[in-house]
Amino acid sequence: MSIKGCTFDVGDLVRGEQGVAVSFDIKQSIEKAFAENEKPVSPLQATVTFMKIAEGIHVSLKNMCAKFPFICNKCGKEFVREITVNDRERVYFFEEDKEEKDIFDRYHVDLKNMTVDITELIRQEMILHFPTIPVCSKSCKGLCPVCGADLNDTSCSCTVQEVTEEKPLAILKTLYNAKASGSEEKNS
Template sequence: MMKINVLQAKKEIGSQETFEFVTSAGEIDLEDESPWTGSEIKVDGELTNNGRVLKIKGVIHATAKYQCSYCLEDFTTQMDIPFGDDYQENSSEEVDEEADLAYYNGDEIDIADLVRESIILAEPLKIVCSKSCRGLCPQCGINLNTAKCSCSDDVIDPRLAVLSQLLK
């Protein structure tokens, strides 16, 4: 559970409190096959009462294990994922469906869903071990980051071979 006690913060406008949690992928219901499985997830943040809402913001520090899309090598990377949301106490007559707010009841806010969502949204679309990754040779399949192959660079796709005649 990642619950923040907001009892003191609700009493005083302008009050700020810090919080810290250490959790794992399993505890916040991330899938078993996720790159976060087996690593410690640390959450640091701050709760602020601005008079209208309780603002929660912070950073998630986690280590992910991926396979590079170019060279297929496994690698580990440290990610710092920012997160934040505004919370308003849920009173039955004041729920505004169009407002970009999260609601809470009582004296605690559970941020597990916010943390899980932030981690999922931070997943990269293209997973690359480094900006300079050269990938695999398309002819022989050797990892070009660790070895040099003797394959020719001027191999022409057979479907386009007819076009090479135009250059002659």
């Protein structure tokens, strides 16, 4: 079995018996699979296992990890975080399912070249595990809203006005509660 990028030659497996499996520890550059602003800054590491089953090749990915750059939501600085995915499994089918509605969610064995390309699977899994609001560290102080100074590096003398919370509708709630307790008293 030979490897080219994240494409694996599965000819021997396809011709072999069901249940036969092969495993690889990969350390692979996957930059090309990602858009310009989300390219990983390290190779992807994972343990990949391919197993022949009746309908295709079962692919299991274990301990997937790669480092990606993110922009901190608070201070705007770039930072690098390792994204890890412990365990993912997918079947790459031999045949297309004509009735399948979401054809883009179905992976196939390339029977012409006898290969399985797991690039897209890896890309999707990694992106799925990106932080929704990236923050460089839990203790990031962010930028001063007045002068824009990075409060992690420096302090400034700006006075930040406390925003007092105004709740114009609060009075309605008070009135409602008074009315409700009033009617309760009548009932009892």
